[in-house]
Amino acid sequence: MDPLIPAIISTVIQTIMSMPSDPPPVAAVSRQIPIEAAKARMQPPANGQIELDGQAFALSPGIQIRDADNRIVMPMAVQQPGTVLYQTDAAGAVHRIWILGANEAQRIDR
Numbered sequence: 879m880d881p882l883i884p885a886i887i888s889t890v891i892q893t894i895m896s897m898p899s900d901p902p903p904v905a906a907v908s909r910q911i912p913i914e915a916a917k918a919r920m921q922p923p924a925n926g927q928i929e930l931d932g933q934a935f936a937l938s939p940g941i942q943i944r945d946a947d948n949r950i951v952m953p954m955a956v957q958q959p960g961t962v963l964y965q966t967d968a969a970g971a972v973h974r975i976w977i978l979g980a981n982e983a984q985r986i987d988r
Contacts, residue, residue: 915964915965916965916988917961917986917987917988918930919960920962922957922958928972930962936970937953938969941953941975942973943975944977946978956977960977960983961983962976962977963975963978963988
């Protein structure tokens with residue numbers, strides 16, 4: 879047998895054994911939410927409308943909703959009421975929504 883093969887296998891095993899067993903924790907990424915975004919209690923959107931603090935608003939054609947993990951979600955995927963930050967467009971329709979997690983909702987006071 880070629881002596882190079884056991885040396886390669888030994889090196890691969892040593893490399894694997896020296897690797898950490900758990901990946902390092904992912905650092906939290908803070909979201910870039912505009913200061914002028916207003917805070918409200920949101921009811922899930924339906925039929926192109928959304929209720930924020932009891933007031934009905936139209937959704938803009940380019941509505942962008944970000945969930946608590948900052949992923950873009952479709953309006954009909956939002957099924958639970960929650961605390962949000964939002965912005966309206968020039969016509970007064972809701973254009974951007976950031977759904978807040980429990981910690982964010984307590985921390986942000988607007």
